[in-house]
Amino acid sequence: MTFPWKLFPKKRKKGQKQVIYKNEVIKSARVRGKEYLNYKGIKVNQRTIGEPCRCRSCCFDKIPEGERQEIFDRFYALETKNEQDAYMQALIECSEISRKRPRVDQNNAKPKSKSYKYYVSSSSGKRRVCKTTFISINEVTVDRVRRLSK
Ligand SMILES: [Zn+2]
Numbered sequence: 001m002t003f004p005w006k007l008f009p010k011k012r013k014k015g016q017k018q019v020i021y022k023n024e025v026i027k028s029a030r031v032r033g034k035e036y037l038n039y040k041g042i043k044v045n046q047r048t049i050g051e052p053c054r055c056r057s058c059c060f061d062k063i064p065e066g067e068r069q070e071i072f073d074r075f076y077a078l079e080t081k082n083e084q085d086a087y088m089q090a091l092i093e094c095s096e097i098s099r100k101r102p103r104v105d106q107n108n109a110k111p112k113s114k115s116y117k118y119y120v121s122s123s124s125g126k127r128r129v130c131k132t133t134f135i136s137i138n139e140v141t142v143d144r145v146r147r148l149s150k
Helices: 018-033 065-076 083-089 131-138 142-149
Strands: 094-098 113-122 127-129
Touching: 018 094, 018 131, 065 083, 065 131, 083 142, 113 131, 127 131, 131 142
Parallel strands: none
Antiparallel strands: 094 113, 113 127
């Protein structure tokens, strides 16, 4: 691993340009899921695909490994967080479920709840996966997905 900011001439060591450059390197690496050294000089590992899901349909295992890698690479090829968020948003479908319970009076009726469908998209098409697989393949946090679902 190389540290691009170390390639700068020594006389500009504490220069403004170098600081900006270093910030950009870190920001870019973080968005792209690459290995980088953080501000404290601690190594942050490259992102890799997470754990398989344990749902009934075993959707993670049904996706061939090469395809999982393709989905992962496609996500991290997006250069900004906004692009990644927009990409994920397009793969989350939200629908409202209204439970039909005719004999329950209006006051006790349960509020409508929302249900989400998650998809992954690769060269062989779009397929539905569970939330765990969606998070695992894109290696994103539950919080980020929750925020996007709103
Ligand atoms: Zn699953």
